[in-house]
Amino acid sequence: MKNQYAIAARGLSKHFGELKAVSELDLNVPKGEIYGFLGPNGSGKSTTIRMLCGLLTPTTGSADVLGTTIPGDAKNLKPRIGYMTQKFSLFGDLTVQENLKFIAEIYSYRRSDRSRRIDELLQRYDLVEQRKQFAGTMSGGQKQRLALACAVLHHPDLLLLDEPTSAVDPQSRRDFWANLFRLAESGTTIMVSTHYMDEAERCHRLAILDRGVKVADGTPQELQANTGMNVIEVVAKNPYAAQAALDEVAEIVSVTQLGVRLRVLIPDRHADPVDRVSAALDSRGVSASANIASPSLEDVFVAVTVKPEARQ
Amino acid sequence: MNSFLSRLSAIIKKEVLQLGRDRLTFGMVFGLPIIQILLFGYAINTDVRNLNTALADQAGTHLSRQFVSELRASQVVDIIATAEDAAELEAMLRRGEISIGIMIPHDFDRRVVDQDRAAVHILVDGSDPTILGVANQLRFMPLRFDVSPLRQAKQELIEVRPYYNPERRTPVNIVPGLMGIILMMTMMLFTAVAIVRERERGNLEMLINTPLSSAELMIGKVAPYVVIGLLQLAIILGVGQLLFDVPIRGSVVDLYIAGCAFIAANLALGLLISTATHTQFQAMQMTVFILMPSILLSGFMFPFDGMPIIAQYIGEILPTTHFIRLTRGIMLREAPIGELTYDLFYLVGFTLVAMTVAATRFTKRLD
Numbered sequence: 012m013k014n015q016y017a018i019a020a021r022g023l024s025k026h027f028g029e030l031k032a033v034s035e036l037d038l039n040v041p042k043g044e045i046y047g048f049l050g051p052n053g054s055g056k057s058t059t060i061r062m063l064c065g066l067l068t069p070t071t072g073s074a075d076v077l078g079t080t081i082p083g084d085a086k087n088l089k090p091r092i093g094y095m096t097q098k099f100s101l102f103g104d105l106t107v108q109e110n111l112k113f114i115a116e117i118y119s120y121r122r123s124d125r126s127r128r129i130d131e132l133l134q135r136y137d138l139v140e141q142r143k144q145f146a147g148t149m150s151g152g153q154k155q156r157l158a159l160a161c162a163v164l165h166h167p168d169l170l171l172l173d174e175p176t177s178a179v180d181p182q183s184r185r186d187f188w189a190n191l192f193r194l195a196e197s198g199t200t201i202m203v204s205t206h207y208m209d210e211a212e213r214c215h216r217l218a219i220l221d222r223g224v225k226v227a228d229g230t231p232q233e234l235q236a237n238t239g240m241n242v243i244e245v246v247a248k249n250p251y252a253a254q255a256a257l258d259e260v261a262e263i264v265s266v267t268q269l270g271v272r273l274r275v276l277i278p279d280r281h282a283d284p285v286d287r288v289s290a291a292l293d294s295r296g297v298s299a300s301a302n303i304a305s306p307s308l309e310d311v312f313v314a315v316t317v318k319p320e321a322r323q
Numbered sequence: 324m325n326s327f328l329s330r331l332s333a334i335i336k337k338e339v340l341q342l343g344r345d346r347l348t349f350g351m352v353f354g355l356p357i358i359q360i361l362l363f364g365y366a367i368n369t370d371v372r373n374l375n376t377a378l379a380d381q382a383g384t385h386l387s388r389q390f391v392s393e394l395r396a397s398q399v400v401d402i403i404a405t406a407e408d409a410a411e412l413e414a415m416l417r418r419g420e421i422s423i424g425i426m427i428p429h430d431f432d433r434r435v436v437d438q439d440r441a442a443v444h445i446l447v448d449g450s451d452p453t454i455l456g457v458a459n460q461l462r463f464m465p466l467r468f469d470v471s472p473l474r475q476a477k478q479e480l481i482e483v484r485p486y487y488n489p490e491r492r493t494p495v496n497i498v499p500g501l502m503g504i505i506l507m508m509t510m511m512l513f514t515a516v517a518i519v520r521e522r523e524r525g526n527l528e529m530l531i532n533t534p535l536s537s538a539e540l541m542i543g544k545v546a547p548y549v550v551i552g553l554l555q556l557a558i559i560l561g562v563g564q565l566l567f568d569v570p571i572r573g574s575v576v577d578l579y580i581a582g583c584a585f586i587a588a589n590l591a592l593g594l595l596i597s598t599a600t601h602t603q604f605q606a607m608q609m610t611v612f613i614l615m616p617s618i619l620l621s622g623f624m625f626p627f628d629g630m631p632i633i634a635q636y637i638g639e640i641l642p643t644t645h646f647i648r649l650t651r652g653i654m655l656r657e658a659p660i661g662e663l664t665y666d667l668f669y670l671v672g673f674t675l676v677a678m679t680v681a682a683t684r685f686t687k688r689l690d
Contacts, residue, residue: 064532066689090534100529104344105337116333117533119326161529 014078017042017169017200018063022072025058032058033223036072040202040216045195047214048204049312055223056204057097060171063202064094077168090118093162097173099154103147107138107157110146111164118165132160136190152183159187163194170194172203176210188213208309219315226315235306238276238314240264241284242306245273245292247299256295262287265313274304276314330535334543338517342547348513352551356505356558360498361566374457376400376423377415379408382431390443394425399457412446423447495570498563499650500623503643505559506582507589507617510552514593515606517544518685523603528689537685541678545590552586553579573653577660581653584670585646591677592642598684617643645669 018040025033033055040046048056061067063076065085074081079088101110111129120128133139136156141149146157155175162170172191176184188210195201195215203214211217211231218228227234247253250271257266257275262284265276277284288301306314342349380387394400400423406412412424424446428434434442518540521527530540556579563569571578592613600606618624620638627638638644645666652658652666660667 061689066528066532068688068690086534089532092532094529094532096525096528098525098528100525100527102337102341102526103524104341109337109340113333113337114533116329116336117530117535119329119534 015042016040016075018046018074018076018202020063020072020074023059023062023069023074024071025055025062025067026070031223033062033069036223036225038074038218038225038228040200042200043195043198044215045191045201045203045213047211047217048202048220049206049208049211049217050204050220051206051316053222054220056220057173058223059220060094060173060202060204064088064092064171090165091168093165093167093170095158095162095170095172095175097177099146099158099178101146101154101157101161104145106143106145107133107141107149108143110157110161114161114164120165128164132164136160137186151178152180152186155179155183155187156190159190163199168198168200170199170201172201174204174206176205176207184210208307208312211312212308219312221316227311231308234311235308238306238311239279240276240306240310240314241279241281242304242310243275243277243284243288243301244304245275245288245299245301246271247273247292247297249297252295253292253297253299256291256297257288260287260291264317267309267313274307274310274313275301276310276317326534327536327539330539331543331546334535334540335546338544338547352509352555353558355509356555357562359505359508360501360559360562372398373401374399374422375420376402376425377404377406377412377421378402378425378427379406379412380427381408381429382427384432386435387427387431390427390431391425399460400425409444409446416446495567495655496651497623498559498567498569499654500621500647501563502556502559502582502650503585503621503646504618504623506552506555506585506646507643508614509555510548510586510589511593511596511613512607512610513548513551514545514590515596515600515610516603518594518597519600519603519606522601531688537682541594541682541685545594548590549583549586552589553582556582569654571654572657573659577653578650580660581646581649581663581667581670584667584674585642585649587674588642588646588670588677591674591681594681595677595684598681613641617641620644621647623647642670642673 016039018038020036020038023033023036023038024031036055036059038059048059050056058067062069063074063081065081065088068082076088077091079085081088102113105113108129111132112125115125115129133142136159138153138156138160141153141157146154149157155178159172159175162172176187179187184207191201191203203210205211214231216228216230217234219226219234229237245253245257248271250268250273253273254266254268257263257273262277262281263275264278265274267274275288277287281287285301285303292299292301342352378391380391391402395402402425404415404421406415406424409424409426412421412426415421416424426444426446427442428444431442518527521530560571560575560578564571593610596606596609596613600609616637620630620634621627621641621644622638623643627635627644630638648666649660649663649670652663653660
């Protein structure tokens with residue numbers, strides 16, 4: 012049972028003084044999957060990743076990571092994981108090639124295969140031209156590719172990526188995800204934190220964190236199917252007036268504007284949600300159409316992170 | 324073992340590469356010792372010579388002229404003017420034209436044999452304590468040659484003869500001490516910022532998530548600086564000998580043994596600072612905090628025995644104090660290192676303690 016998971020965490024908590032950065036977190040990350048960590052800044056994503064690779068000692072709880080016990084056995088875990096920090100952490104005053112060589116030596120990569128492996132990575136991550144360039148002078152996307160190349164150089168079984176795409180353009184992000192899928196294909200388990208919905212949607216499975224608490228987890232499809240909310244899409248000429256009208260309806264937990272459209276969330280225990288919305292709009296004389304829509308991941312995120320009292 | 328060496332050499336190579344590209348630091352490695360030694364060697368001069376002096380010789384006898392010529396020969400005074408009387412000397416003193424005025428009364432010959440009266444008056448600008456000290460030495464002149472034949476008395480007076488530095492040249496005393504100060508400054512500063520810098524730049528979070536051990540990281544980071552320290556030692560010795568004629572009477576090998584122990588002590592101290600601070604700025608402040616007492620209380624600036632007892636206790640803790648004793652002993656007194664084992668062992672012990680504390684403090688965690 013244990014072996015099907017790369018990470019199995021139980022009751023993992025981390026407190027910094029009064030602040031509960033992560034509370035009672037249970038996680039099961041299946042091997043060979045891309046597991047997403049979705050949450051706003053300060054929701055405990057980085058803290059969790061740092062606990063899982065032994066950088067932070069959990070206040071309570073423990074985790075089984077690749078068969079080693081955390082906390083305690085981080086030493087045996089290090090050679091088997093790759094870790095990409097949120098901030099670029101390679102050496103700006105070394106060239107791309109020197110950085111890769113340094114990492115190869117640190118991981119005691121087989122001497123005879125080192126240059127072949129480095130060449131392979133330069134090719135794979137499109138850094139051949141930057142080979143002799145100082146890492147500090149590269150663009151965000153190039154730095155990110157170098158960081159990924161360094162993180163996977165020693166063929167880790169588990170890759171932990173802390174907001175890897177926060178500093179790169181959309182094209183680089185797409186390429187980056189193509190690389191992640193290729194790695195997952197070859198058997199690497201990947202845990203990636205993000206605050207981008209579109210990235211979360213690409214994950215095989217994800218957990219949503221809110222103020223240190225896991226509020227939902229599952230595949231994106233499961234999460235979308237089990238929001239416990241009806242999503243009504245309202246199209247109005249004057250979305251501002253429509254929003255003002257909808258704010259007065261007690262059952263509505265959230266209204267999000269997307270251009271001329273409004274995404275309205277109503278808990279599914281309330282019957283006839285479309286009628287309620289239409290009635291509210293009509294009573295204020297707002298001309299708008301209201302239709303039921305299927306939840307997007309963003310709706311899921313809003314649904315699980317609204318304040319608990321609003322969900323009642 | 325194999326991977327230990329691989330990782331260690333990876334860190335060392337990386338440090339050397341980075342050091343080579345950091346022009347400013349690289350310049351400091353070689354520029355600092357040279358500038359310091361020139362600065363200290365030329366500027367700090369506690370031996371006083373050629374003080375501007377005016378003479379009022381009212382006697383003008385054979386004996387008084389002989390006294391004046393003996394005075395000139397001491398090189399302490401440089402007689403640049405003559406005056407008629409004490410009042411004129413006072414005026415020149417007041418105007419800052421001279422530091423010392425020598426007044427020889429007309430009855431000089433008689434006063435010389437008179438026990439009760441001073442034969443010569445020395446007027447001195449006492450605002451500089453060093454000059455006053457010199458003048459105080461001169462004051463004993465007439466008294467002495469009261470009781471014994473003139474020539475003999477003079478010889479006794481001039482005979483302030485410090486051992487090992489007969490010419491009383493400051494560089495001879497300064498340079499061996501300066502080796503300690505310069506080495507400490509560079510070694511401690513470089514390693515103090517070494518780990519903090521990587522922490523600030525974020526490199527450390529990546530490094531501690533690799534199989535790299537704390538010991539590998541620490542040793543790898545300081546190893547290049549041992550070589551740099553030994554190079555600096557050579558520069559200081561070379562410049563000291565070339566420009567200031569500072570002797571190396573003892574064994575150069577002994578000197579380098581002492582140097583290695585001292586460099587190790589400072590690198591360990593630097594690492595300790597590195598683990599105790601969070602920013603490069605803090606690390607620098609901490610370095611200066613240790614640097615100041617090392618300059619003032621190590622016997623480098625002031626004679627150790629002349630310091631208050633509390634200051635001596637503090638001085639005893641500092642590695643620089645022990646290194647300066649070693650270098651002065653080896654270079655000036657030709658002492659073999661076997662006779663200076665206390666100071667050598669202190670440095671070794673200091674290194675072990677500081678290194679252990681540093682490695683213990685440095686955890687491969689962020690909390």
